[in-house]
Amino acid sequence: MSKPPSAGAGTAASGAVNRARSEDRTRTMTEGPIARALITMAVPIVMSNMLQTAYQLVDAFWVGRLGEGAVAAVSASFPVVFLLISLGGGLAVVGSAFVAQYAGARDYDAVNHVAGQTLIMVLAVAMVLSLLGYLFVNPLLDLIGIPDEIYELTHGFLSVSIIGVIFMFTYFIFESVLRGVGETRLPLMIVATTVLLNLVLDPLFIFGWGPVPGFGVKGAAYATLISQAVAALIGVSVLVSNRFGIQISLADLKPDFPFMKQALAIALPASVEQSSRAVGINAMNVLVVSFGTTTMASFGIGFRFLTFIIIPALGLSIATAALVGQNLGAERPDRAEQVGALASRIAFFFLLAVGTVFFIFARPLVAFFIPDDPSVIAEGSYFLRVVALSFGFMGWQQVLLGVFRGAGSTMVTMTQAIISLWFIQFPLAFFLSKFTPLEARGIWWAFPASSVLTWLLTYVWYKRGGWKHRRLTTRQQFKARVGEEIIAEEGL
Numbered sequence: 001m002s003k004p005p006s007a008g009a010g011t012a013a014s015g016a017v018n019r020a021r022s023e024d025r026t027r028t029m030t031e032g033p034i035a036r037a038l039i040t041m042a043v044p045i046v047m048s049n050m051l052q053t054a055y056q057l058v059d060a061f062w063v064g065r066l067g068e069g070a071v072a073a074v075s076a077s078f079p080v081v082f083l084l085i086s087l088g089g090g091l092a093v094v095g096s097a098f099v100a101q102y103a104g105a106r107d108y109d110a111v112n113h114v115a116g117q118t119l120i121m122v123l124a125v126a127m128v129l130s131l132l133g134y135l136f137v138n139p140l141l142d143l144i145g146i147p148d149e150i151y152e153l154t155h156g157f158l159s160v161s162i163i164g165v166i167f168m169f170t171y172f173i174f175e176s177v178l179r180g181v182g183e184t185r186l187p188l189m190i191v192a193t194t195v196l197l198n199l200v201l202d203p204l205f206i207f208g209w210g211p212v213p214g215f216g217v218k219g220a221a222y223a224t225l226i227s228q229a230v231a232a233l234i235g236v237s238v239l240v241s242n243r244f245g246i247q248i249s250l251a252d253l254k255p256d257f258p259f260m261k262q263a264l265a266i267a268l269p270a271s272v273e274q275s276s277r278a279v280g281i282n283a284m285n286v287l288v289v290s291f292g293t294t295t296m297a298s299f300g301i302g303f304r305f306l307t308f309i310i311i312p313a314l315g316l317s318i319a320t321a322a323l324v325g326q327n328l329g330a331e332r333p334d335r336a337e338q339v340g341a342l343a344s345r346i347a348f349f350f351l352l353a354v355g356t357v358f359f360i361f362a363r364p365l366v367a368f369f370i371p372d373d374p375s376v377i378a379e380g381s382y383f384l385r386v387v388a389l390s391f392g393f394m395g396w397q398q399v400l401l402g403v404f405r406g407a408g409s410t411m412v413t414m415t416q417a418i419i420s421l422w423f424i425q426f427p428l429a430f431f432l433s434k435f436t437p438l439e440a441r442g443i444w445w446a447f448p449a450s451s452v453l454t455w456l457l458t459y460v461w462y463k464r465g466g467w468k469h470r471r472l473t474t475r476q477q478f479k480a481r482v483g484e485e486i487i488a489e490e491g492l
Helices: 007-031 034-066 068-104 108-135 137-144 148-163 165-180 185-207 217-239 257-289 293-309 311-329 333-360 362-369 374-388 391-407 410-435 441-464 475-490
Strands: none
Touching (some): 034 068, 034 217, 034 293, 034 333, 068 108, 068 137, 068 217, 068 257, 068 311, 068 391, 068 410, 108 137, 108 165, 108 257, 137 257, 148 165, 165 217, 185 217, 257 293, 293 333, 293 374, 333 362, 333 374, 362 374, 391 410, 410 441
C-alpha cells in the first residue's frame, strides 16, 4: 500500500499551484491585451474603493440625522485622520511598487520579503502616529479652530477614529501587496463584508438599541473602528496563508535594514506627497471654518462627494501603477507607456461624463444626506457643481501619478503635490475668499482652477519620459543582500 502524502508535501503542492497562478496573472499583465488587463484590475479596485468611501457616506447619512453640528464635527475630523494616514501611506505606495516590479521579474521570494518588511515598517509607524494623535487631540482641534458649539462632538469622534489608524494601515498594506501581484478580487470581497458590518453597526452605536447605549456621533467612529479591525485581521491571515503565491514567513519579518533604508528613501517623498495633500486639506478646512458652521457642513458634504466621484480615477491610477511596475520589472517600458496612454483616455472621458451627471443632479444629491437644512443644501450643491467642471482633468492627472508611482518616481509626485497645493490651490482659495466678493465661494472655485493647472504640469513631466527607464532594483541585487538567509529559511 502506498504511503499517503505528508502534510508538508500537501503544503508544498498547494504553494506550487498558487505560485503558478501568480505567474499566470503576471503573464496577463505583461504580455496580454493591455485594455483587458487594465479593466480586469481597475474594476474591482474601483468597486473596492467605492465601498471604502461608503464608510464615510454611511456615517454621513446617519450622522446627518443628528443635525448640522454633528455633520460639521465629522467633517472637521476627517482631514486630521487623513493627515495621520498620509504620513505613513508612503510605505504602502513603495511596498506596492516593489512588489509589482519583483512580480514582473517573476521573483516571488523577493515579493514575500518585501511584503514582510513593508508590513513591519507600516505597523511601527502606525502605532507611533496613533499614539501621538491620541495624546495631542486637543492641540490639533485648537490649531484648526473648532467652534465651541461642536468642540466636544469633534473630540469624541476624532479620539476614537485615531485609534483605528493601526487597522487602516494594516489593511492598506494587505491591499497594496495583493494589487502588486495582480489580485484585486479578494480585497473587494473583504471590503464588501466589512461595509455591510458597518452599515449594521452605525445606527446601533449612534442611536442605541436594547442593551447597547446610543453614543451619538461618537458611535459612528466606534462602528467604523470595529469594521476596520475585522478587515485588518482577515488581511494578515491571508498574507501568511500561502495564497496567491505569497507567504510571509518569520524570516521575512526579521528587519532587513539595507532594504528598509532603500525603501525609506523612496517612501519619504511619497509620504511627503500624501501628507502635503492632507495638510492642504486641513489648510482649506481652516479657511472654511472661518466662514461658519453652514460653510463647514457644506464643505463636508461636498468634499465627500468629491472623494467618492474621484474613486474611478484613483482605481485606474492604482491599476496603472501595478501594470507599469510589472512591465518595468519585465523590462517592457514600451508597454508601460501604452498602459499610461490608454488609462489616461479612459479616465478623462469617463470622469467628464460623471461630472456632467453630478452637475445636473447636484441639489437632490446633497439634499439626500442633509434633508432639513436649506442653506447647506444650497451651498453644498453650488460647491458640487463648481468642482464637477474639472473632473475629467482630475482623472487624467491621477492616472499619470499612478504611472510615476509604479516606476518608483516618488520625487516627481511629491514635487507635483507641493506645487499644486501650496503654490496654486491654497493661495488661490485664500485670495478669492478673502479679497473678492466671492467670499466662501472663492474656495469652491479654487478647486477646478488648480485641477486644470496641475494636470498640465503633470502631463509635461510625463511626456519627458524619464520614468520609463527607472527600476527599483534587480533580482541579483536582492539575492546578493538577503539570498543566503532566504534560501536557508526556505530549505532550498
